[in-house]
Amino acid sequence: MQVLSLPMEEKFPVVIDVEKTCEEEELKKLREACERWGSFRIINHSIPPTLVADMKKVVEALHDLPLETKKRNTEAIAGGGYVGPTPLSPLYEAIGIYDISSSQSMNNFCSQLHVSPQQRQIMEAYGEAVHGLAVKIAQKMAESLGVVEGADFEDWLYEFRFNKYNFTPETIGSPGVRIHTDSSFLSVLKDDEDVGGLEVMDSSSSFVPIPPFPGTFLVNLGDIARAWSNGRFCNVTHRVQCKEGNKRLSIATLILGPKNRNVEAPEELVNHDHPRLYQPFVYEDYRNLKVSKKIPTKEALELFRLA
Ligand SMILES: O=C(O)CCC(=O)C(=O)O
Numbered sequence: 672m673q674v675l676s677l678p679m680e681e682k683f684p685v686v687i688d689v690e691k692t693c694e695e696e697e698l699k700k701l702r703e704a705c706e707r708w709g710s711f712r713i714i715n716h717s718i719p720p721t722l723v724a725d726m727k728k729v730v731e732a733l734h735d736l737p738l739e740t741k742k743r744n745t746e747a748i749a750g751g752g753y754v755g756p757t758p759l760s761p762l763y764e765a766i767g768i769y770d771i772s773s774s775q776s777m778n779n780f781c782s783q784l785h786v787s788p789q790q791r792q793i794m795e796a797y798g799e800a801v802h803g804l805a806v807k808i809a810q811k812m813a814e815s816l817g818v819v820e821g822a823d824f825e826d827w828l829y830e831f832r833f834n835k836y837n838f839t840p841e842t843i844g845s846p847g848v849r850i851h852t853d854s855s856f857l858s859v860l861k862d863d864e865d866v867g868g869l870e871v872m873d874s875s876s877s878f879v880p881i882p883p884f885p886g887t888f889l890v891n892l893g894d895i896a897r898a899w900s901n902g903r904f905c906n907v908t909h910r911v912q913c914k915e916g917n918k919r920l921s922i923a924t925l926i927l928g929p930k931n932r933n934v935e936a937p938e939e940l941v942n943h944d945h946p947r948l949y950q951p952f953v954y955e956d957y958r959n960l961k962v963s964k965k966i967p968t969k970e971a972l973e974l975f976r977l978a
């Protein structure tokens with residue numbers, strides 16, 4: 672397993688050692704990172720570096736396909752398939768697979784983009800490994816709040832987004848992705864190992880850069896983490912800015928929400944001092960609403976606020 676010497680004392684991003692999350696101290700650190708930032712890096716995550724490198728090559732090759740081919744990547748959910756540049760995010764493109772656990776979804780994607788059997792095998796191996804990691808982290812987050820029973824994220828919907836930023840020396844200072852919160856529960860992000868640009872908002876509404884850190888993943892919490900935790904976890908506001916003139920790639924594996932069930936805070940997190948904050952809702956309805964009302968930020972969740 673990789674051994675990294677890290678500047679652990681630095682305040683941000685918090686670094687969580689996945690292998691230590693069975694220890695009380697690390698679990699407390701995880702909880703604090705989720706409450707304060709909604710974002711943390713993970714080390715000792717057990718995803719083989721060769722698998723990550725192979726996956727990056729697949730993502731690069733898919734993004735190198737002609738635009739006409741990439742546009743065939745369509746999904747029934749808002750923002751699920753190919754997303755091209757927009758006036759607010761002119762350098763950004765994404766390819767996606769919604770509901771990776773469905774073989775129908777994977778079949779469609781592979782035929783739309785002429786994915787080779789070898790590329791498919793790498794995507795499936797990466798998806799399975801990172802999904803296992805994402806579920807483990809979600810369960811540790813639940814445990815950190817004292818929720819053990821019924822916190823099973825194994826069968827929740829999960830999605831791939833392959834992001835590409837067409838940065839050049841001329842675009843330095845331009846936006847990559849506009850300010851938003853993710854609609855998901857959490858995203859395990861393989862951010863670019865060389866090209867920075869991701870920034871997260873701190874409690875004083877200033878943006879803090881997240882420098883690349885090879886060999887690690889970044890975990891970002893989205894709106895569902897806030898709703899599920901009854902307001903305890905922070906859904907991190909973030910953006911990507913062009914800071915240097917090189918193409919940037921990132922691979923997000925997102926745990927979204929329960930399949931065909933409501934997103935709602937477990938009973939352990941609702942009490943006299945913490946009344947239920949959000950009405951139960953279905954993830955897909957929330958995502959469609961966020962897109963149709965054009966509210967990319969955390970304000971979208973307030974539409975479900977009870978009091
Ligand atoms: O590319 C990144 O580092 C962040 C991407 C992102 O914010 C997203 O996929 O929601």
Ligand SMILES: [Fe+2]
Pocket residue numbers: 851852853909
């Ligand atoms: Fe995001």
